Amino acid sequence: MYKRRFFASLTALALAAGLVMTPANAAFTDTQDHWAENAITKWSEEYGLITGYEDGTFRPDNSITRGAFAGILDRFLKYTVVSPASTFSDTAGTYWETSILKLHAAGVYLGTDGAALPGNSITRQQAVTMIARAFGITGTSTALPYTDAGKIASYAQAPIAEMTARGYITDCADGNFRPTDPITRAEIVNIMNNMVQVLIQDTQAYTGNIPGTVLINSTQGAYLTSMHITGDLILAPGVQDTVTLEDVIVDGQIRNFSPVTPTITSANDPDVPSEEPEQPQQPEGGQGGGTTTPGIRPEDVYTPGATTGEYIQYSGKSYPVYADAEPIALYDGDFYWEGDRLVYTGREFDTRFGIDVSAYQNRASQNQTIDWEAVANDGVEFAMVRVGLRGYSNGNLLSDAFYRQNIEGAMAAGIETGVYFFAQAITVEEAIEEADFVISLLDGLEIDGPVAYDWEMHDSTYRVYGTTPEMATACAAAFCQRIEEAGYAAMVYAGQYVSYIKYDQGALAPYLYWYPEYKSTSSEKLYPTFYYQMDYWQFSSSCTIDGIGGRVDANIQFIR
Structure with missing residues (x-):
């Protein structure tokens, strides 16, 4: 019915562990009543991945440079591998050089004719394509339900179609995608907020019912127990230590971009059944093929069919x-x-x-x-x-x-x-x-x-x-x-x-x-x-x- 499951027993410890599901009121002077206010508060105030300015503003409708965008993705995923400094002709000594080179090593930031153009504003189609690459978002979706779909560059069509099909792009109420417009800070936050419900940044134990996708970017690993995740579970490239999943159910997929193989006590099911033993196994406590104590027998329930x-x-x-x-x-x-x-x-x-x-x-x-x-x-x-x-x-x-x-x-x-x-x-x-x-x-x-x-x-x-x-x-x-x-x-x-x-x-x-x-x-x-x-x-x-x-x-x- 649905693939790749883990199991969760739910407890109120989610709040104690820091899984705040509803963001508090935004602390910026220019985000009150903004359409992306809650998302901005969550990813800026709670998780600190997109910060505001010293004057107390967030400037949600400002555009963002390609270099700064690389910095955001690097903070989300904490890349560790860096391409050579000579990869691009225009990054040496720039503020975002390291982040750009990390994203290049990951196959996310490709550049244009050998240049990274770090100071240029990044467009909506460029940003969505890079997000899709960074998070491994691929699929068979080809539908572009936008009135300006003909203006979307060929390289961006598949990523935009798939990101749209998954419900990650929700800022096109007028039916236009606006592919060549500079993407705004609020629009970036909104997409990331649609993609990820909870971010785990440390090693303390987490448990609870998460209605969405969980991203782990804790470099020291993580411990998840008795958790039900209705979306995907993503391990960022920066995760370098043990990730333990104990009695965790994931309705979606586990997407592991890290060098770490999770320690799983309740594993994902493959698409094809494995061979079963000829005789049912009987683990302690009766788990697996029936109980070790007598109960209602099959013959008490049904008559075998002719x-x-x-x-x-x-x-x-x-x-x-x-x-x-x-x-x-x-x-x-x-x-x-x-x-x-x-x-x-x-x-x-x-x-x-x-x-x-x-x-x-x-x-x-x-x-x-x-x-x-x-x-x-x-x-x-x-x-x-x-x-x-x-x-x-x-x-x-x-x-x-x-x-x-x-x-x-x-x-x-x-x-x-x-x-x-x-x-x-x-x-x-x-x-x-x-x-x-x-x-x-x-x-x-x-x-x-x-x-x-x-x-x-x-x-x-x-x-x-x-x-x-x-x-x-x-x-x-x-x-x-x-x-x-x-x-x-x-x-x-x-x-x-x-x-x-x-x-x-x-x-x-x-x-x-x-x-x-x-x-x-x-x-x-x-x-x-x-x-x-x-x-x-x-x-x-x-x-x-x-x-x-x-x-x-x-x-x-x-x-x-």
Whole structure:
């Protein structure tokens, strides 16, 4: 459902550790009521990365030189490698020489015809391109939703498109990017503030719920524990000592530009599952494949599905075909691309277009708020909202920071709204606990879509690693049974690995099924290659939707 996770247990220690989430009032004489006031206060007063002037002003609308801009990026990322002094023809003896040469060594500051032009004002397209290089911002976005897009230089088009798609550029209310205008101090601060929620500059222990991206630039390393980061975790090039991540969940990516390999006690999951042991492992305390003490047994929850005697070949092994699970009725030629959306042209089903969202989409959207009216006007007919998750390390339950806001917004816009829960149950009791947690979160919210159980396993760091197929199926069935007892429609979300290896498809046939398999314009097969017919197909993780910043998972519902 979403990639690269760590787990967090949340505490109030975030404030004690200095993770101030709301900046205090600005201390400058010329920033009161300025559109970037809060961002200026945060990055100047709290973090000291962009300072004001001796007369008490910040001069937010002033331009900035290329050299001074290099100094800002150097303060953010603390580069250590320096290019030779002879690299540029015009930097010797200038104030920003060292910062410029550091950024050149990092491939960020390229210069023009051998000159750095340190005293020239830096333009908006130059600044955004350098920020993208510095933070490794790359991707497939090519859309430039600006009326003056034709004026953007070719070298800057991809960085600006990607930075825009991720919700980092929010100062173009009139629809113009203004690529050759000098960028202002306020505009720089605003972009950096959109990109980074919290900066860690020292080695004291940090913990807490961070609704955004965390940047570590402490040269002496850092210690993060019991933390949930809904964005990315970035290690700056200047980090030179140990970074310890203990029970930390990152909804986005870990981007490591430092020479340090983090010490991780709860690791990121790769995209492809690793091989599991033939016999479930049983660590102390029962973690991994079930408990060491008797509980509700799989046979108490479901009856194994009848098989046809035929087999499916997957990953070099054979798996039985279940009689009660309907074979797929989607074929080559049933779909075509319309922009970044697949359209169904077959005759077997009626279809609807929908999306699924989590805190990531809120973080990428302006003011961390999805414009659900705009979403509805863009043709979205249903939405699946992440309501919560169980950490795959120590198993604590956590709600999504924006689930209620998203549910209420989608429902108010007339969009059918369901929810999904990232599950990590290793016993039937835990699956029931997860279902009851979801039901409690939905109290007072009249959703009209299904409730999905998203149980995933990628490698041995997942607490569900080694869970037997019988127990995995029992957990899914128990969750769904509890959800339907509460009056909701239950649904199971699973890719091919879990669907074939872990789940008895016959036992789960009574419930809706949601299957992910991503396609692109280069895909040879524009249809799902799963054996069974799904009710919902998550066909993309990179759709663009009006009203939502960044990329969005896109889905088709099949209705008979």
